[in-house]
Amino acid sequence: MDIFKYILKFLTAGGLWRYLPIAREIRAKSGGCIPLIMADMLWCSLRHGTGPTEYRILEYWNVPAKRRSNMMTMLRNRRIIRRLNARALYPLFAHKPAFNRAFAQLLHRGWIDASTVSIDEFIAAVTSWEKWDILVCKPPDDMGGHGIEFITVADINSLSGIYNHIREQGNTTVEQYIVQHEAVSRINPVAINTVRMVTITENGRVHLPFCCMRFGLDKQVDNLSSGGLAVRADPHTGVLTSPGCNRNNDIFTNHPATNQPIKGFIIPFFAEAKAFVARAAIIEPRIAYAAWDIAITPGGPLLIEGNCFPGYCLYHLPGQTDNGKLEIYKRFKAILTGKYDEYCIS
Numbered sequence: 001m002d003i004f005k006y007i008l009k010f011l012t013a014g015g016l017w018r019y020l021p022i023a024r025e026i027r028a029k030s031g032g033c034i035p036l037i038m039a040d041m042l043w044c045s046l047r048h049g050t051g052p053t054e055y056r057i058l059e060y061w062n063v064p065a066k067r068r069s070n071m072m073t074m075l076r077n078r079r080i081i082r083r084l085n086a087r088a089l090y091p092l093f094a095h096k097p098a099f100n101r102a103f104a105q106l107l108h109r110g111w112i113d114a115s116t117v118s119i120d121e122f123i124a125a126v127t128s129w130e131k132w133d134i135l136v137c138k139p140p141d142d143m144g145g146h147g148i149e150f151i152t153v154a155d156i157n158s159l160s161g162i163y164n165h166i167r168e169q170g171n172t173t174v175e176q177y178i179v180q181h182e183a184v185s186r187i188n189p190v191a192i193n194t195v196r197m198v199t200i201t202e203n204g205r206v207h208l209p210f211c212c213m214r215f216g217l218d219k220q221v222d223n224l225s226s227g228g229l230a231v232r233a234d235p236h237t238g239v240l241t242s243p244g245c246n247r248n249n250d251i252f253t254n255h256p257a258t259n260q261p262i263k264g265f266i267i268p269f270f271a272e273a274k275a276f277v278a279r280a281a282i283i284e285p286r287i288a289y290a291a292w293d294i295a296i297t298p299g300g301p302l303l304i305e306g307n308c309f310p311g312y313c314l315y316h317l318p319g320q321t322d323n324g325k326l327e328i329y330k331r332f333k334a335i336l337t338g339k340y341d342e343y344c345i346s
Contacts, residue, residue, distance in 0.1 A: 022052045030061060037061065044068065049075025059249065059318045070327035077312040080332060084200070084288035085308050093287065093308040096140045096173040106280055108302040114163060115140070115172040123159045126174070134177035137166045143307075147171060150220050178304075181268045181296045187260045191216025191228070194293040195267055195301075197274075198310050199281040199345075200335050201288040206278040206346040207335050210328060211235045212314055213267060215244060215255060230314050231262050232326075235343055238270025245317040273301040278346035280306065 023037040044050040044060055050073045055061075063071065092098050097113040110129035114122050126132045132153060139147040149171050151162055166172055178192050187193065198210040211233040214222040222228040229244035229252055244252035244262050254261050267273065277292050280303060291310035294301045315328040334340035 019052045022056050026056060026061060032061070049073040054313065057247065057249065057313055058316045062318070067327070070330040072312040072315045072329045072332070074312065076329055077310065080289050080336070081309060083336075085290075086286035089284060089287050090308055092284065093290075093306055094141055094143075096138055096305070099305060100173070100175075103280065103283060103303055103306065106276065106283075106303040108297075108299075109178060110176040112174050113140070113172060114166055114174050119160060119163045122163045122174075123156070126153075126159060127156060129176050131176060131179075135162065136175045136177055137162075137169075137171035138173040138175070139171055140173045146226060148221055150177070178295050178302070179297060181298055183265075183268050184296055186258065187255050187262065187265065188215045188217075188257055190218075190257065191220050191222045192295050192304070193222050194295050194304055195233070195273060196230070196314060197277045197292045197294055199277060199290055199292065200332065201281050201285060202336060202338070204282075204285075205344055206281045207341075207343045208235045208274060208277065208345045209331050209335055209343045210315055211238070213240060213265075215262070217246065217256065224311075224314070230317055231265075232317075233267060238267035238273070240265045240267070243319050245319050249318045251319040268296050269300045274345045276301040276303075282346075 019038050019041050020034075023034045023041065026032065026037050027034055040061065041050075041052055041055050044055055045052075048068055048071070050058075050060065054074060058071070060068065092102055097116075100107060100111050110125070110132075112122065112125045117125070126135065135151045135153060137149040137151055147170075149166070149169070151166075153159060153162065166174065180192055184193050193213065193215045196212045196214060197208060200207045200209060213231050213233050214224070214228050215231070216222040216228045219227055224230055224247045227246065229246040229250075231240045231244045232242040233240050240263055242263060244255070246252075252262060273294055273296065277294060280292055281288075281290060287306075287308045289308070289310065291307040293304040293306070295304050316326065331340065331343070335343065
């Protein structure tokens, strides 16, 4: 029923015409006939709940038909979210100050909500941190790495100007800059490159069915929506098992900034990161399907943020899934029906 509602809403909103330019783009990239491409796109929407943009990003035309049923799609992802996550808790994960308060024990860095304090309180808080030469200033309710500022503090006197600036810009969630693990910095020293760990909590047991690592390219953030790339990781070992891929489907065997190889890299402190994310997953058990962004520091993992709407496109990026062989949806269903303990971490 969800699929039919989605298709009806999409078509009545004029969405059918969004298929044509994407079909032309696909033909230019891979060949084929536009009517047949559009027919396959529409069939995937009806049968699997995919949208035209999703069809393009995940290169569905390369995925054998028998494997499409085991791929995660927007509607399948939404069903799991509705089943496992309490709507009343969505604001907790969407608002950075609220999230930081709820998960304070896992942040391992100083932070302050500058929208709620005076200038003197702001200066006192920031200067109490061990390191405050760089401040990470975020919009309280934005996602995808958008709007983040990295501000270098010249001296204590410059904090007054910074306070006024961030309140004017709205980037009022201010956090201490993170120093990441040296091994991670060798691949990309510009951004804080995070590990995305997806958990499902069922009957008090936490599972880690999917894990990847994200690297920034030419920006200080690593989100795909802000130009970064993602690399699939083995949830058991933390070994990166694929090349990198960005949102434009460009494939990277080496990081273009450092020429360091990506595939085969072992995430430092990975066993600790799994135990760490298992702790995060049970702090608010009413969000039982979540994606956690973890930074790896010289002292171990720390929590950047959590997402109660995990980005399903990361599960099937081209160059990483062997034409649909990574059967994420099948894996998720097995966990949810109690038939699969291979990825249980607590």
